[in-house]
Amino acid sequence: MSAAKQNGSLLKVEDLRVYFGKRRAPVRAVDGVSFSIQPGESVGLVGESGCGKTTLGRAIMRLVDVHSGRIDFAGKDVAPLNNRELQAYRKRVQMIFQDPYGSLNARMSVGNAIQEVMQVHRMGGRAERRKRAQDLFHAVGLDPGYMDRYPHEFSGGQRQRIGIARALAVDPQLIIADEPVSALDVSVQVQILNLMKDLQREMNLAYLFVAHDLAVVRYICDRILVMYLGKIVESGTPDEILTRPTHPYTQALLSAVPDVDKGLKSRTQGSDRIILKGDVPSPTRLIPGCPFHPRCPIAKDRCRSEVPELREIRSGQWSACHFAE
Ligand code: SF4
Numbered sequence: 001m002s003a004a005k006q007n008g009s010l011l012k013v014e015d016l017r018v019y020f021g022k023r024r025a026p027v028r029a030v031d032g033v034s035f036s037i038q039p040g041e042s043v044g045l046v047g048e049s050g051c052g053k054t055t056l057g058r059a060i061m062r063l064v065d066v067h068s069g070r071i072d073f074a075g076k077d078v079a080p081l082n083n084r085e086l087q088a089y090r091k092r093v094q095m096i097f098q099d100p101y102g103s104l105n106a107r108m109s110v111g112n113a114i115q116e117v118m119q120v121h122r123m124g125g126r127a128e129r130r131k132r133a134q135d136l137f138h139a140v141g142l143d144p145g146y147m148d149r150y151p152h153e154f155s156g157g158q159r160q161r162i163g164i165a166r167a168l169a170v171d172p173q174l175i176i177a178d179e180p181v182s183a184l185d186v187s188v189q190v191q192i193l194n195l196m197k198d199l200q201r202e203m204n205l206a207y208l209f210v211a212h213d214l215a216v217v218r219y220i221c222d223r224i225l226v227m228y229l230g231k232i233v234e235s236g237t238p239d240e241i242l243t244r245p246t247h248p249y250t251q252a253l254l255s256a257v258p259d260v261d262k263g264l265k266s267r268t269q270g271s272d273r274i275i276l277k278g279d280v281p282s283p284t285r286l287i288p289g290c291p292f293h294p295r296c297p298i299a300k301d302r303c304r305s306e307v308p309e310l311r312e313i314r315s316g317q318w319s320a321c322h323f324a325e
Pocket of ligand 1: 247248249290291292293296297298299300303308320321322323324
């Protein structure tokens with residue numbers, strides 16, 4: 001069963017599992033995830049820290065080993081790709097990180113960092129690459145005159161713009177953005193999200209936008225996947241997820257999103273806030289029944305023994321809760 005649109009997918013992930021550690025008691029970081037992304041579509045992946053969303057992004061990039069399942073990009077299985085094919089794949093699928101500073105070489109000018117990625121993928125000559133880097137600087141709202149400066153000479157928001165320019169340098173079709181704005185001030189977050197939206201429209205980019213904050217993904221995404229303990233527990237459009245969430249975990253995440261009418265107060269003090277009991281259970285231990293039942297405020301006997309299937313509750317909205325209706 002899948003929560004995904006399938007036809008004409010750019011990316012199709014099927015029953016993907018990524019396990020780490022001991023064979024007898026592995027950490028089930030990603031545990032049977034299926035979804036797809038269409039060309040030009042923006043899909044948000046949300047959940048608490050440690051739910052497996054970053055590992056899922058890294059598995060799609062083939063940066064971690066997959067236990068089982070399948071990842072197709074443009075109709076082709078990425079598992080058997082050799083080094084040369086993998087390089088071509090990574091030209092089409094780029095990643096943006098939470099901390100672009102960590103992914104930039106402190107001793108290389110930012111202009112050279114952008115040109116370097118084009119050189120790795122054998123794009124154009126030196127003059128062509130420099131011209132393209134200038135155009136990209138311009139496209140992300142930076143003065144191309146700053147290209148010879150070093151990463152430490154830029155603010156966090158500017159460095160994220162440089163990270164975006166570098167990802168765009170090789171003309172990708174899909175960008176996996178891993179918490180790209182969570183380290184930034186709110187006003188800068190909005191600027192970066194607006195930039196990403198504009199670039200998406202202009203270049204028909206698809207995004208897998210990984211974040212812990214529903215408020216961020218609702219701003220940029222066409223569809224939202226909610227992840228808990230390595231599994232997708234709900235998916236739907238931002239409108240459905242935000243106005244009619246059917247899974248108690250989504251409802252708890254949503255209750256922590258600030259209400260613009262009430263201000264940030266509701267994030268900490270609002271009477272509607274759902275406080276989840278306990279910690280996220282260990283991903284090494286298989287829990288009988290619904291994986292969310294130890295923390296679920298409405299768990300019933302059935303939840304402790306029967307695993308809820310991810311099923312379509314209403315057109316386009318899927319939920320893994322026995323009582324989603
Ligand atoms: Fe809660 Fe039960 Fe639904 Fe799981 S199946 S989310 S425990 S009500």
